[in-house]
Amino acid sequence: MNKFWIILFHTYTSKIKTKSFIITTIISVAILLGLTNMNRILENFNKDSDKKVIIIDETEQLQTALMDQIKVMDKELQLESFSGSTEEAEKLIKDGSYNGLLTLSFNKESLPEATYKTKSLAETEISRELETALQQIKTALTASKINLTMEQLAKLNEPVHFEKKALEKDAKTEEELNQARGLVYVLLFIIYFSVIMYANMIAMEVATEKSSRVMEILISSVSPVKQMFAKILGIGLLSLTQLAIQLSVGYISVKRNLSTMDGGFFEFFGFNSLPNMTIVFAVVFFVLGYFLYATLAAFLGSLVSRIEDVQQMITPMTLLVVAGFMLAVFGLGNPEASYVRITSFIPFFTPMIMFLRVGMLNIPFWEISLSILILVGTIVFLGIFGAKVYRGGVLMYGKSNSIKDIKKAIQLGKNE
Numbered sequence: 304m305n306k307f308w309i310i311l312f313h314t315y316t317s318k319i320k321t322k323s324f325i326i327t328t329i330i331s332v333a334i335l336l337g338l339t340n341m342n343r344i345l346e347n348f349n350k351d352s353d354k355k356v357i358i359i360d361e362t363e364q365l366q367t368a369l370m371d372q373i374k375v376m377d378k379e380l381q382l383e384s385f386s387g388s389t390e391e392a393e394k395l396i397k398d399g400s401y402n403g404l405l406t407l408s409f410n411k412e413s414l415p416e417a418t419y420k421t422k423s424l425a426e427t428e429i430s431r432e433l434e435t436a437l438q439q440i441k442t443a444l445t446a447s448k449i450n451l452t453m454e455q456l457a458k459l460n461e462p463v464h465f466e467k468k469a470l471e472k473d474a475k476t477e478e479e480l481n482q483a484r485g486l487v488y489v490l491l492f493i494i495y496f497s498v499i500m501y502a503n504m505i506a507m508e509v510a511t512e513k514s515s516r517v518m519e520i521l522i523s524s525v526s527p528v529k530q531m532f533a534k535i536l537g538i539g540l541l542s543l544t545q546l547a548i549q550l551s552v553g554y555i556s557v558k559r560n561l562s563t564m565d566g567g568f569f570e571f572f573g574f575n576s577l578p579n580m581t582i583v584f585a586v587v588f589f590v591l592g593y594f595l596y597a598t599l600a601a602f603l604g605s606l607v608s609r610i611e612d613v614q615q616m617i618t619p620m621t622l623l624v625v626a627g628f629m630l631a632v633f634g635l636g637n638p639e640a641s642y643v644r645i646t647s648f649i650p651f652f653t654p655m656i657m658f659l660r661v662g663m664l665n666i667p668f669w670e671i672s673l674s675i676l677i678l679v680g681t682i683v684f685l686g687i688f689g690a691k692v693y694r695g696g697v698l699m700y701g702k703s704n705s706i707k708d709i710k711k712a713i714q715l716g717k718n719e
Contacts, residue, residue, distance in 0.1 A: 307529045314508070314537030319544065327500075328545055332552050339556035354429055355401045357385040357392055361408045365415055365440065369407070372436040380432060396422055402429055415441045487581070487662035488635060491655055493549075494589050495628040498654070499621060501542045502596040505534055506604030506613050531690060535597045542593055546586070584661045584671075591675070592654025594682050596620060602689035627652040631659045638663045648674050650681035 318324055354377075360366040370382050385392050385404075392404045403421035410416045415437050419430050446456040509531075599620045606616060630652060634643040638660055647657040647670075657674045660666050 307533050310530060310533035311537045311540075314534050315540045318504070318538060318541050324541065324545070328548060331545070331549055335549060335553045336556055339553060354380045355383065356380065356403045356405055356429060356433070357383050357395065357401050359385055359389065359392065359404065359406045361406065362415075365407045365437075368440050369433075369436055372439060373432065376436060377432055380429065393420060396420065402426070405433055414444060487659055488632075491628065491631050491659065493546075494585070494592060494655055494658065495624065497542060497546070497589065498592050498596050499624055501538055501593055502600035502620065502624075503613075503617065504541075505538050505597050506600040506617050507610065508534055508538070509601060509604035511610060531601050532686070535594065535601055539590075539593055539597065543590070546589065550582070550586075581662050584658055587675070588654040588658040591678050591682065595650065595654065595678065595685065596624060598682060598685040598689045602692040606692070623651045627655045631655040634659050635663075648677060650678045653678045 358366050358369070366382075366384060373380050373382055382405075383401075389404070389406070392401075395401050396404055399422075403419055406418045406420075408416055408418075417433070417437055419433060421430070442460070443453075443456065446453075446459075451459070600617055603616050603620060604613060627646075630643070630646055634640060634656060637643070643656060643660065646652045647660055649656075653674050657671065661671060
């Protein structure tokens, strides 16, 4: 058992010092800090970017009403009257002094129309605000032409009262569902990329040792089964270390930015009200998903002798992860669909799809327990089966990049 722990901690310490681990950790932490400080970053950029538009009012009537309307909608957008020619105005825009030129006029029905000229049509925020303001002015003028009072116009534009109520007990509100959907989407990405990355790392580790003939030395002193589980747990500790760093940095950063998280990005993704149980289940399914695919990757990696053959060998496993992720993404729009419920009990899809259901729905506890039991049972089965394959696979050399070699590896393991 002592040798088991030596291999485990050697795997952990050697991988935690690698440039790839350090770089991916720094990048992931930087992304988390960027996301949680998004509002402050955008505010700093907005301070240096004034929004200024010049107006040529051919009607001599609309400019004042438009300025009043824009003050209500966006105080940062500055409108300035311009008495020069259109050519002079266009030159100022090309020089970057102003964002655009708005020319106001009346159509044949004496209703507002406008032409907006800007350096590039890629920027749409200012033009959209100007169009919305003019639309409101046009609506008011149209109402006055048909003798509608402002009260009648307000009634006409008042949105219909449409209330949604769930009959299911303790069902989430629409706002809670929207927040949960964004949060689950982000956590699904973390589970998806982490499982693929660390499972690939195990397969590459085994194949590297075989290609360098280190495996021949190891199996003479430590049984292949101990090697397999020591590597799985060692890289598992590595993944938990990285996850702990990411969650800690994310949690601290979110707490520090709570005052700036009202609305917008954070409200959409649910970061301003992180449910503790969602985080707990994310960790649970992350760990179980890792062990499921890590066991697969370990014995698949033991079948190849060259590092170049690893990707081809683990392609079926990667496709399973991708399929689970795609099913979960499509299920975000309708988490109560029958295919989502059924596939959440298929162990290769459970880590992502059952997590999706737990994050967005109030499902019976027995369903969660059953899915976890099935998943744990599958991990145990793959561990036993994988140990038999690994025992013979580490002794196989030469060209070997086919799933058919599993039978050959089991037979070889029995002879040892």
